[in-house]
Amino acid sequence: MPILSRRDWLRNAGMGTAVLSFAPGLLSTGLLAEEPRVPDHSRNNVSDEDEIALGNRFAAELEKESPIVSNSTIDPYLNSIVQELASKSQRPNMPYNIKLINTYDVNACSLPGGAMYCNRGLLEVVTSEDQLVATLAHEIGHVVGRHVINKIMLSFEAKALLKPVLDNLHKKNGVIEKIILEMGGAVAMLAMLHFSRQDEAQADLLGFYEMWRAGWDPHGFVKMFAMLDKIEKASGGINIPFLSDHPPTPERLAAMKHELTQVRIPSDARTDSISFHKCKAMAHFLPAPPPKPRKPQSKG
Numbered sequence: 001m002p003i004l005s006r007r008d009w010l011r012n013a014g015m016g017t018a019v020l021s022f023a024p025g026l027l028s029t030g031l032l033a034e035e036p037r038v039p040d041h042s043r044n045n046v047s048d049e050d051e052i053a054l055g056n057r058f059a060a061e062l063e064k065e066s067p068i069v070s071n072s073t074i075d076p077y078l079n080s081i082v083q084e085l086a087s088k089s090q091r092p093n094m095p096y097n098i099k100l101i102n103t104y105d106v107n108a109c110s111l112p113g114g115a116m117y118c119n120r121g122l123l124e125v126v127t128s129e130d131q132l133v134a135t136l137a138h139e140i141g142h143v144v145g146r147h148v149i150n151k152i153m154l155s156f157e158a159k160a161l162l163k164p165v166l167d168n169l170h171k172k173n174g175v176i177e178k179i180i181l182e183m184g185g186a187v188a189m190l191a192m193l194h195f196s197r198q199d200e201a202q203a204d205l206l207g208f209y210e211m212w213r214a215g216w217d218p219h220g221f222v223k224m225f226a227m228l229d230k231i232e233k234a235s236g237g238i239n240i241p242f243l244s245d246h247p248p249t250p251e252r253l254a255a256m257k258h259e260l261t262q263v264r265i266p267s268d269a270r271t272d273s274i275s276f277h278k279c280k281a282m283a284h285f286l287p288a289p290p291p292k293p294r295k296p297q298s299k300g
Helices: 006-012 048-065 074-087 120-125 129-144 147-158 162-168 175-182 186-191 197-213 219-234 249-260 274-283
Strands: 097-101 108-110 115-119
Touching: 048 115, 048 147, 048 175, 048 186, 074 097, 074 129, 074 197, 074 274, 097 120, 108 129, 115 120, 115 129, 120 129, 120 274, 129 147, 129 197, 129 219, 129 274, 147 162, 147 197, 162 175, 197 219, 197 249, 219 249
Parallel strands: 097 115
Antiparallel strands: 108 115
């Protein structure tokens, strides 16, 4: 198997070199690392203010549909991670926050503007802090790369609803909520978002460098992908939401292993913590997730 160059790896991951440049602060280190540079505006030139407003509307609808659970140990822990990662991202000024959803599905997601959700199932399946941090860094990468807002704008465009959405973003008249419901609800809309392989590869790399700058060992990405690959193979075909629209796990694993050859990892980079294991222990004391609604059986 031929040895691939840095740019070959990026090209194979679906990332053109045109969107890349040296990340701030890396030139002086003499490292070979290249970080994706995200565009300074969203599709349709949606402002940050508008993105945050839409994200708030989506969050309110999603939380009506989802079993959000609060815990005095888990909530501040997850938010401390998100704040540290976000502060080292290319969009540090968005109002990032994270809440826990009481479901055993292994997943996490992000909304326009920086609202994030971590499923209880993810917290229970990860075995070290760096695996969890890698997953959350990837989701922040989607916000930083404006992937979520762009895909949602495309969804509205496809239904000829973009203008009424933009016209009513800052009005409390129920129009936005009605449109979200007409499109199946917030959870269904997010489930139908299909990020491109380029978006997923970019979110991985953005998360990698957020994690690295924030002081965690980005080997957590390798550990996380290896763990998910193991779950995938042992699942017997059971769908894992976090993996369903992502490039094949072995491909992402190989890309992160290559990325690790391009950076110098400090000897004191974080991999695990007592706080992480306290949170995992607390997850076992959360109330049982509510039963999922049954899908109607087709007749015939």
